[in-house]
Amino acid sequence: MTPHPLRVGITGIAGRMGRRLAQSSVESGFVVVAGTSRQIDDEALASDPLPDGFRLVNDISELVGDVDVVIDFTHASTVIPHAAVLADAGVPWVLGTTGLTASDQRAVDAAAMRIPVVQAANFSTGVTLVMRIAREMGAVLSAEQYDAEIVEMHHRQKVDAPSGTALAIGEAVAEGRQTTLAAVREPAREGQCGPRKTGAIGFAALRGGQIVGEHTLLFTSATEQIELGHRAFDRRVFADGAVRAAGWVSGQHPGHYSMDDVLGLE
Numbered sequence: 001m002t003p004h005p006l007r008v009g010i011t012g013i014a015g016r017m018g019r020r021l022a023q024s025s026v027e028s029g030f031v032v033v034a035g036t037s038r039q040i041d042d043e044a045l046a047s048d049p050l051p052d053g054f055r056l057v058n059d060i061s062e063l064v065g066d067v068d069v070v071i072d073f074t075h076a077s078t079v080i081p082h083a084a085v086l087a088d089a090g091v092p093w094v095l096g097t098t099g100l101t102a103s104d105q106r107a108v109d110a111a112a113m114r115i116p117v118v119q120a121a122n123f124s125t126g127v128t129l130v131m132r133i134a135r136e137m138g139a140v141l142s143a144e145q146y147d148a149e150i151v152e153m154h155h156r157q158k159v160d161a162p163s164g165t166a167l168a169i170g171e172a173v174a175e176g177r178q179t180t181l182a183a184v185r186e187p188a189r190e191g192q193c194g195p196r197k198t199g200a201i202g203f204a205a206l207r208g209g210q211i212v213g214e215h216t217l218l219f220t221s222a223t224e225q226i227e228l229g230h231r232a233f234d235r236r237v238f239a240d241g242a243v244r245a246a247g248w249v250s251g252q253h254p255g256h257y258s259m260d261d262v263l264g265l266e
C-alpha cells in the first residue's frame with residue numbers, strides 16, 4: 001500500500017532537474033523530506049517551495065532512513081553507489097540519470113532484484129509513446145530499404161552524448177528490427193568514415209544554448225523520408241512523469257519497471 005503522504009528524497013536537489021522535481025513533488029501533495037548536494041547551499045534552495053523540516057544532506061546514505069522513495073537524476077558516476085545504498089535500505093528508486101556504462105546498468109538490474117526500480121531515459125509521456133511508435137516503425141520499415149538516424153539537441157551544459165533518449169529510441173528501432181542497438185549502432189562519423197552500412201542506426205548530437213531536449217528519428221529510403229519528433233519545452237514534463245512514477249513505484253514489488261508500466265500501457 002502507498003504510504004500517505006509519500007515521503008520523497010531527491011538526490012542532486014540543487015541541480016536543474018533536482019529543483020524541478022522538488023516543485024513537482026510538492027505540487028503532487030508529496031513531502032520532500034530530504035535532498036542531497038555535495039555542496040550544501042541553503043541560499044540557492046531558499047526560493048524553492050520546500051517544506052519545514054526539510055533536510056539537505058551530503059550523501060544518499062543520510063536520507064534513506066526517512067523516505068518512502070528516492071528520485072534520482074544526477075550523474076552516471078553515482079549509479080553504482082546509489083544502487084547499493086538503496087537496495088540495502090529497501091527503498092524504491094526512480095532513476096532518470098543517463099550516460100550509464102554497461103556496468104552501471106548491471107548494478108541497476110541487480111538492485112531491481114531487491115527493490116522496485118522505475119528507470120527511464122525520458123519520463124515524458126510523449127517520449128514514452130515515441131519509443132513505442134519507433135519500435136513499430138523499425139518493424140515495418142525494413143533495414144535494407146530504410147536508413148534510420150536519430151538527431152538530438154540539448155543545452156550546452158549536458159555532459160553525455162548521444163542522449164539517453166536518443167539511445168533508447170535507437171534500441172526501440174533495433175528491437176522492432178529484431179536485433180540490438182549494440183549490434184547495429186554506427187560509430188560516430190568523422191573523417192574518412194566510409195559509406196553508411198545497410199541496417200545501421202546512426203546518431204548526431206547537437207549542443208547549444210538552453211534547449212531542454214529535442215529528438216528526431218528519421219527513416220530515409222530511395223523514395224521517401226519519414227520523421228518522428230519530440231520537443232520538450234520545459235523540464236516540468238520530465239519531473240511530472242518522474243513524480244508520477246514515484247507515487248506508483250512505492251506500492252510495487254521488487255522489479256525493473258518502465259514508464260509503460262507506470263502509465264499502464266500493454
Ligand SMILES: NC(=O)C1=CN([C@@H]2O[C@H](COP(=O)(O)OP(=O)(O)OC[C@H]3O[C@@H](n4cnc5c(N)ncnc54)[C@H](OP(=O)(O)O)[C@@H]3O)[C@@H](O)[C@H]2O)C=CC1
Pocket residue numbers: 011012013014015016017018036037038039073074075076077078095096097098099120121122123124160164238
Ligand atoms: N530521464 C529523464 O527524463 C531526464 C534525465 N535527465 C538526466 O538527469 C541527469 C541530471 O541532469 P541535470 O539536472 O540537467 O544535471 P545537473 O548537473 O543540473 O544536476 C545534477 C546534480 O547531480 C549532483 N551530482 C551528484 N554527484 C555528481 C557527480 N559525480 N557529478 C555531477 N553531478 C553530481 C549535482 O549536485 P551537487 O553538485 O549539488 O552535489 C548536480 O547538481 C542527467 O543524467 C540527465 O541526462 C535530465 C532530464 C530528464
Ligand SMILES: O=C(O)C1=N[C@H](C(=O)O)C[C@H](O)C1
Pocket residue numbers: 098121122154158162163164165166212213214
Ligand atoms: O540532460 C538533459 O537535459 C536531458 N537528458 C535526458 C537524455 O539524456 O535523454 C532526457 C532529456 O532529453 C533531457
